[in-house]
Amino acid sequence: MTIEFVKDVSLCVPSEPQYLRVIRQIAMVVGAKADLPLDCLDEGQLASDEAANILMKFAEPNAALYFDWGSQPGALHLRARTRCLLPELPDLPKTLEYAWVIISAITSHLDIFLAEDQVHIHLTVQSDI
Numbered sequence: 001m002t003i004e005f006v007k008d009v010s011l012c013v014p015s016e017p018q019y020l021r022v023i024r025q026i027a028m029v030v031g032a033k034a035d036l037p038l039d040c041l042d043e044g045q046l047a048s049d050e051a052a053n054i055l056m057k058f059a060e061p062n063a064a065l066y067f068d069w070g071s072q073p074g075a076l077h078l079r080a081r082t083r084c085l086l087p088e089l090p091d092l093p094k095t096l097e098y099a100w101v102i103i104s105a106i107t108s109h110l111d112i113f114l115a116e117d118q119v120h121i122h123l124t125v126q127s128d129i
Helices: 017-033 038-058 092-096 098-106
Strands: 007-014 064-072 075-083 109-115 118-126
Touching: 007 017, 017 038, 017 064, 017 075, 038 064, 038 075, 038 092, 038 098, 038 118, 092 098
Parallel strands: none
Antiparallel strands: 007 064, 064 075, 075 118, 109 118
8 A cells, every 4th residue: 555645744863762752742743734633643642652662673773763754634644764684574463562552553554664674664643534
C-alpha cells in the first residue's frame, strides 16, 4: 500500500530516551494540523513514541534517529529510520512483544522493513470520523 506523503516536519535526534518528549510533542502538533480528534492525537503521540523505541532497539551504536511527519485531513503519517547492522529483521511480534501490540493496534497502516542498512518504520494514525 502506498500512502500519499507530504512532509510537514523533519527531526534528527540521538538514539537516546530523553528525546522521546520532543518526538511526542511534534507528533501532537502535526496531528493537530490534520484536525485529528483528541483520542487520535494521543494515538499519534504513542505511535511516534513506540516507533522511536523500536528504532532504538535496532539502531547500531551512536546512530541517529530520523523522523518525517506528514499530515492530511484526518491522518498523521510518520516515516522514521535509523542505521542498523542486522542482515534481516527478527520476528517482530515476538521480538517487540508489548510494543508490537500497542503500535499495531493504534495504526491504520504499519510497515517495518530493512533497506540499505537502515530499519524503516512507516505508519499512519487515521481518524474514523
